[in-house]
Amino acid sequence: MSSPVWHPFTQHGLKEPIPLVERAEGALLYCADGSTLIDGISSWWVTTHGHCHPRIAAAIAEQAGRLDQLIFAAHTHEPAETVARELVDLAPEGLTRVFFSDSGSTSVEVALKMALGYWHRRGEPRHRILVLEHGYHGDTIGAMSVGERGVFNRRYEPLLFDVGTIPFPAEGREQATLDALERACTAPDKPAAFIAEPLVLGAGGMLVYSAAVLTEMAAICRRHDVLWIADEVMTGWGRTGTLFAVEQAGVAPDILCVAKGLTGGALPLAATLASEPIFQAHWSNDRADMFYHSSSYTANPIACAAAKANTQIWREEDVLGRIGALARDIGDHLETLSAHPAFSNPRQLGTIAAVDLKTGDTGYLSDIAPALRAFFLERQLLLRPLGNILYVMPPYCTTNEQLDRLFGAIAEAGDRFG
Numbered sequence: 001m002s003s004p005v006w007h008p009f010t011q012h013g014l015k016e017p018i019p020l021v022e023r024a025e026g027a028l029l030y031c032a033d034g035s036t037l038i039d040g041i042s043s044w045w046v047t048t049h050g051h052c053h054p055r056i057a058a059a060i061a062e063q064a065g066r067l068d069q070l071i072f073a074a075h076t077h078e079p080a081e082t083v084a085r086e087l088v089d090l091a092p093e094g095l096t097r098v099f100f101s102d103s104g105s106t107s108v109e110v111a112l113k114m115a116l117g118y119w120h121r122r123g124e125p126r127h128r129i130l131v132l133e134h135g136y137h138g139d140t141i142g143a144m145s146v147g148e149r150g151v152f153n154r155r156y157e158p159l160l161f162d163v164g165t166i167p168f169p170a171e172g173r174e175q176a177t178l179d180a181l182e183r184a185c186t187a188p189d190k191p192a193a194f195i196a197e198p199l200v201l202g203a204g205g206m207l208v209y210s211a212a213v214l215t216e217m218a219a220i221c222r223r224h225d226v227l228w229i230a231d232e233v234m235t236g237w238g239r240t241g242t243l244f245a246v247e248q249a250g251v252a253p254d255i256l257c258v259a260k261g262l263t264g265g266a267l268p269l270a271a272t273l274a275s276e277p278i279f280q281a282h283w284s285n286d287r288a289d290m291f292y293h294s295s296s297y298t299a300n301p302i303a304c305a306a307a308k309a310n311t312q313i314w315r316e317e318d319v320l321g322r323i324g325a326l327a328r329d330i331g332d333h334l335e336t337l338s339a340h341p342a343f344s345n346p347r348q349l350g351t352i353a354a355v356d357l358k359t360g361d362t363g364y365l366s367d368i369a370p371a372l373r374a375f376f377l378e379r380q381l382l383l384r385p386l387g388n389i390l391y392v393m394p395p396y397c398t399t400n401e402q403l404d405r406l407f408g409a410i411a412e413a414g415d416r417f418g
């Protein structure tokens with residue numbers, strides 16, 4: 001019998017090869033068939049310092065033998081307390097409260113519920129959410145609702161709520177974005193919040209926009225008393241060259257979503273950070289007004305121990321130095337690749353780099369994507385293009401030789417498919 005496993009974002013009917021990975025170290029995945037893959041996308045943008053980082057692995061092992069799970073309603077434990085304090089300390093000023101959950105999507109659901117709760121308790125109920133065109137925030141119903149409508153969520157459209165979409169601030173079109181946001185914030189149907197991925201839209205196509213626009217967008221929200229939710233699920237933990245991308249715009253959101261690299265990528269854990277007024281709006285002695293959200297594994301102690309080890313690594317090691325060096329190496333490789341006639345629109349922010357393969361076959365459902373995946377797999381590389389958009393987002397320990405192989409194969413793909 002074939003495997004009973006039903007994989008995410010996988011069309012089993014295509015019968016694509018599904019590598020069986022046995023172990024991992026650094027930027028490498030070791031497969032059962034003896035092959036070794038370079039993880040060019042940090043296993044879905046998750047692994048930051050490298051796979052099986054010894055400090056994180058040791059913290060997980062130690063915590064697993066001490067306290068494995070604890071109901072988090074009105075109970076607490078040291079790793080959660082430490083991580084929450086660390087997050088408040090590391091995050092932009094003004095984010096004073098930390099609500100744990102277990103995936104990026106859930107951190108977004110929590111953010112949306114906090115925003116609605118805030119306006120309700122202020123006696124001014126608001127429901128409308130503004131989103132950025134091409135945004136992606138996860139695959140649960142609320143997260144899909146605030147994401148770009150298209151192939152990822154088309155089938156579930158009847159379950160999704162309406163949002164106001166602000167055009168993406170492409171270079172040269174920034175003013176149109178700002179004007180649209182200003183109009184939406186001042187419309188009679190006052191929005192509760194504006195949610196956006198800061199500086200890079202990930203699943204929407206690794207689309208980069210300027211920090212100056214982000215600064216302006218945040219200012220418009222503040223001016224018109226609309227909450228601003230920064231979804232740093234992908235951009236957080238150094239991906240864009242700073243710990244959080246919003247730092248580059250010099251702005252602090254009202255709500256910040258983090259996940260993926262929060263544990264260095266070793267275990268599922270997410271957090272939604274909120275400003276004090278948002279917490280205080282839910283504070284009273286009336287049980288009807290508490291924040292109605294939980295999941296069984298909220299702030300799981302083992303995941304929190306991994307996150308604690310991650311924040312210690314950030315504190316004690318020169319992670320930003322490592323990211324800077326990797327970003328420079330990626331930049332050099334991207335510059336060489338930019339001269340290749342098969343590619344257009346080279347872009348980079350920190351350790352994220354992308355190019356568009358010039359082809360008539362574009363979009364997430366293009367036939368080129370599975371063909372490219374197979375091409376890279378044959379070369380023992382884990383790269384997973386978004387349609388005709390080829391990108392790298394490797395762990396921070398990736399060597400220049402490993403980058404040579406990743407970018408060499410992308411150039412070769414340009415020769416073959418461009």
Ligand code: PLP
Pocket residue numbers: 045103104105106108136137138139197202203231232233234235259260
């Ligand atoms: N938000 C952003 C910006 C993401 O890139 C993702 C996942 O890629 C999510 C939310 C959803 O996170 P998760 O897959 O952990 O639910």
